[in-house]
Amino acid sequence: MEKFSNFIEKRIAPFANSVARNKYMLALQNAFLSLIPFITIGSLALVIISPPADYANCEGIVRSIMFGWAKLAEWTGPTLGFVNMVTMNAIALYVAIGMGLNLANYYKMKPAMPMLVTAMSFLICATMNADGTLTFDHLGGTGLFTAILVSAISFELYRVLTEKKVGRIDLPGGGVPPALLESLGNLVPTTIVLLVFGAVSQILLAVAGTGFPDLLTVIMTPIVNAVDSIGGVIILAVLVMVFWWFGIHDAVITGPMDAFLTTTYTANMTAFAAGTAAVSLPYIVTKPFWWHFMTIGGSGATLGLAVLACMSKSKQIKTVGRLALVPSLFNINEPLIFGLPLMYNPVMMIPFIFVMPLNGVITYICMSTGIVSRTFAYAGWNMFCPIGAWIDTMDFKAFLLILVLIVIDVVIYFPFFKLYEKKKLEEEASVEKEA
Amino acid sequence: MAQNMKIVLVCNAGMSTGIMKMKLEEEAKKRGLEAEVDAVPMVELEENMDGCDAVLLGPQIRFALDDIRKKSGGIPVMAIAPQDFGMMNAPRVMEQLLELL
Numbered sequence: 001m002e003k004f005s006n007f008i009e010k011r012i013a014p015f016a017n018s019v020a021r022n023k024y025m026l027a028l029q030n031a032f033l034s035l036i037p038f039i040t041i042g043s044l045a046l047v048i049i050s051p052p053a054d055y056a057n058c059e060g061i062v063r064s065i066m067f068g069w070a071k072l073a074e075w076t077g078p079t080l081g082f083v084n085m086v087t088m089n090a091i092a093l094y095v096a097i098g099m100g101l102n103l104a105n106y107y108k109m110k111p112a113m114p115m116l117v118t119a120m121s122f123l124i125c126a127t128m129n130a131d132g133t134l135t136f137d138h139l140g141g142t143g144l145f146t147a148i149l150v151s152a153i154s155f156e157l158y159r160v161l162t163e164k165k166v167g168r169i170d171l172p173g174g175g176v177p178p179a180l181l182e183s184l185g186n187l188v189p190t191t192i193v194l195l196v197f198g199a200v201s202q203i204l205l206a207v208a209g210t211g212f213p214d215l216l217t218v219i220m221t222p223i224v225n226a227v228d229s230i231g232g233v234i235i236l237a238v239l240v241m242v243f244w245w246f247g248i249h250d251a252v253i254t255g256p257m258d259a260f261l262t263t264t265y266t267a268n269m270t271a272f273a274a275g276t277a278a279v280s281l282p283y284i285v286t287k288p289f290w291w292h293f294m295t296i297g298g299s300g301a302t303l304g305l306a307v308l309a310c311m312s313k314s315k316q317i318k319t320v321g322r323l324a325l326v327p328s329l330f331n332i333n334e335p336l337i338f339g340l341p342l343m344y345n346p347v348m349m350i351p352f353i354f355v356m357p358l359n360g361v362i363t364y365i366c367m368s369t370g371i372v373s374r375t376f377a378y379a380g381w382n383m384f385c386p387i388g389a390w391i392d393t394m395d396f397k398a399f400l401l402i403l404v405l406i407v408i409d410v411v412i413y414f415p416f417f418k419l420y421e422k423k424k425l426e427e428e429a430s431v432e433k434e435a
Numbered sequence: 436m437a438q439n440m441k442i443v444l445v446c447n448a449g450m451s452t453g454i455m456k457m458k459l460e461e462e463a464k465k466r467g468l469e470a471e472v473d474a475v476p477m478v479e480l481e482e483n484m485d486g487c488d489a490v491l492l493g494p495q496i497r498f499a500l501d502d503i504r505k506k507s508g509g510i511p512v513m514a515i516a517p518q519d520f521g522m523m524n525a526p527r528v529m530e531q532l533l534e535l536l
Contacts (some may be wrong), residue, residue, distance in 0.1 A: 013498035020447075020477070021499055030478040105482065247517055249447045249495035251477075316522075323523055327454060334451035338494055339521020382450070 005344060008246050016243075020251040023106050024099075024152050029255055031098025032262070035091065036380060042087030043377035044391075045080040046273060049073040052394040088269055089136075091262075092143035096122035099151035107159060110182050114155055117190060121154035121197040122147050125212040130205045138213035141266025144259060145216040154193050161189035220263075227260045228285040230364050237294060237357035244299050245353055247343035254290075261287040268376045278373035278393060284364055288375040288392035291331070293363040294356050296385045296406060298333025301356045303385070304410030306336060308417050314424040330382045340420075347420040351413045358412070359405050372397045440470040442532070443483050445503075446493030449476040455493075455515070458525035459532075466529070484510060489535060491528070494520050511535045 019025060051073055055066035100118030104111035126138040126146050138146065162168075167188025205211055226232045236257060240250040264283035271281050297303025306328040309321025317340060324335035337343055342352045366372040373395035379388040386406075390399040442459065444452040452474040463470035475483045477496055480503065484490060490512045492500060497514040504512045513535050519527045 009498075016498040017502050020496070021502055026478050033476065033478060102478075244495075247494055248498060249493075251447050251496075320522060323454075327451065330450075332450050332454075334446070334493065334495065335454070335521050335523060337521065338517040339523070341517060341521055343517055 005246075012243075012246060012248060016248055016252045020249070020255060023103065024148075025251075025255050027099045027102035027106065027151075028095070028148060028259065029251070030102040031095050032258060034098055035094055038087045038094070039091070039378060040380050042084050043269065043379070045084040045087070046269060047377045047391060047394060049077045049080045049084070050272070050394065084273065088266060089140040091140055091266060092126065092147040093119060093122065093139045095144060096147040096151045099148065100155055103151075103155045103159075109159070109162075112179075113182055113186055113190065114158060117158045117193055118151040118154050120194060122150045124194065124197045125150045125201050128201055128205060128211055130209050130211075138211075140270060141263050142217060143213045144263050144266070145220050146212045148259060149216065150197065150212065154197060157196065158186075158189055158193045161192060162186050166192070220260075224260055224263060224283075227257070228264055228283050230361055233285055233294075233360035233364055234357045237360050238353060241300060241353040241356055244337060245343060245345075245349060247338065247341075250299055257290075258287070261285070261290055265375065265378060268374060272376035278376060278395060279370045281374040281376060284367045284374055285360075286375045286378075288378040288388070289360075289363065289367075291381040292375075292379070292383065292385050292388040292392055293398075293402065293405070294359045295331060295381075296359065296402060296409065297328040298331045298336070299356065300333065300337070300342060300352045301359050301405070301409045302333045302336050302342070302352075302413075303328050304406050305413045305417065306333070308410065308413065309336065309340065312421055312424075314421050315428055317421060317424055329384050331385065332382075345420070347423065348413075348416055351416045355409050355412050359409065362405060362408070363401065366401055372401050440468065440489075440536075441487040442470060442472045443480070443487045443490045444472060444474045444493070445477055445480050445490065445496065446474070447477050447496055449474045449479070451495075451520075452493050454523055455491075455520065455525070455528070458523050459529060462525040462529045481506070489513065489532060491515055491532065 051066055051069040053062070053066050055063050055070055058066050097115050097119045100115035101111045103118075104114035122143070126143045127134050127136060129135050169185050169187055201211060204215065208215060227236065236253060240253050243250050243252060265286035265288065268281040268283050268286055272278060276282075295301060297306060302324075306321055306324045309317050310325055312318045312321060320335055320339035323339065324333060327333065327335060340348070342348050345352070363372070367374050373393040375392040377392050377394070379391040383391070386399050386402040389402045390396065392398065440463070444456055444459070446452040456472045456474040459472045460470060463472075473483060473487075477499065480490070484507060487510060490503060490507060490510055492503065492512065492514040494515055494517040500512065500514050513531065515528055518524070
């Protein structure tokens with residue numbers, strides 16, 4: 001076991017580090033991190049202006065509630081509609097700005113210019129039509145891949161040009177304001193970057209008849225569809241859980257995956273805002289699908305396990321359970337992973353790795369058959385899952401589904417947990433005997 | 436060692452280390468030490484590292500230990516042992532931390 005874990009540490013650590021601490025990954029993750037409040041506000045705005053049922057078809061108290069909700073939606077609609085639109089339908093633009101900012105911070109550069117360069121390069125690539133007109137359709141989710149790619153390339157180009165002092169304009173005299181030094185001094189690099197992206201976009205439009213966003217969508221669609229499938233869910237979830245079984249954070253997988261899950265999620269939200277019914281939204285596997293329907297209580301879907309641990313006769317397990325219970329409600333389960341522990345625990349390996357993919361499969365089936373609505377809002381990964389899933393879909397059946405999943409998860413964990421508990425109790429008894 | 440310790444705790448999202456942060460601050464108080472503990476996500480480590488006395492990593496990102504050590508500019512960096520982190524064993528972590536400083 002020792003040898004095995006040493007081998008894993010030596011082999012996986014450098015790989016995990018190179019992915020999770022890759023500068024583009026860090027910049028992207030940080031950009032998404034700053035956007036969390038806005039995504040929450042934007043999706044809650046949409047929830048408020050979308051009564052889940054038409055009051056005309058309801059009866060009794062539900063009718064009154066839905067009537068009130070419809071009135072609220074009518075009254076707040078114009079304002080909240082704007083809020084939803086500017087937060088969600090321009091999310092790719094904000095990612096471009098965020099990537100510029102964070103990459104600049106990474107290189108300890110002044111961020112103002114790089115942010116503007118990445119944002120404008122993205123706008124050049126995302127807003128131009130072949131016939132010379134402008135479109136704003138790709139500032140949201142469909143432009144996400146373009147934003148990531150263009151920001152990374154335009155930033156690097158700008159950085160290299162400024163580092164090499166290409167066309168650096170040195171303003172003479174000591175009285176020049178520093179802000180001006182930075183912006184005017186780098187006029188030439190800025191011009192070069194914008195011209196390059198303008199020219200490449202123009203060539204692409206002339207040759208292919210389509211811009212970056214459509215082209216990238218064509219290239220990425222097979223991968224998006226692979227993620228949005230039962231097979232994709234199983235493979236990704238098993239991989240994530242294998243990493244966690246080694247006690248290594250899942251950012252290696254979920255970091256890159258975030259771009260895909262955000263794309264599918266924003267596509268759903270846009271479709272819902274345009275009037276598509278929640279049961280027939282384009283995608284099933286989205287950010288809320290992953291964080292509220294699969295990782296119930298944290299990676300490994302350990303919410304039920306935390307309750308089991310609380311009631312254990314083993315001192316150690318009980319201590320960990322009490323420590324883990326409240327964080328588990330908010331989907332934080334590191335105490336269980338490292339304290340129970342689940343990490344490197346051969347007895348708990350099977351449920352720990354396979355319960356979460358199973359949640360994914362069951363939810364996928366429920367959503368693909370239309371039993372439960374698909375997700376179009378996202379209440380944030382720290383939201384208590386039954387409530388979170390309810391908000392994400394505005395479907396009470398989602399709330400019930402999560403309760404059912406929790407029960408299924410507990411049933412699967414239970415025999416393995418008992419086996420492990422027995423082992424722990426024996427250990428504790430023998431320690432006591434010696435003492 | 437400085438009178439007022441500044442410790443930065445890092446994990447991927449700065450969430451689970453939030454619990455450890457509270458426990459460490461309590462532990463410091465018990466020992467009559469002045470300690471300011473910050474729990475930050477890994478992506479925000481660089482901007483929070485300046486001027487701190489030590490960086491502690493959650494075990495889930497121990498893979499980044501060497502990398503962060505290289506970039507820490509002499510600030511001591513330590514990964515918290517999985518078991519200590521899981522049991523939120525602040526006294527043990529504090530002992531190791533004091534040894535490190």
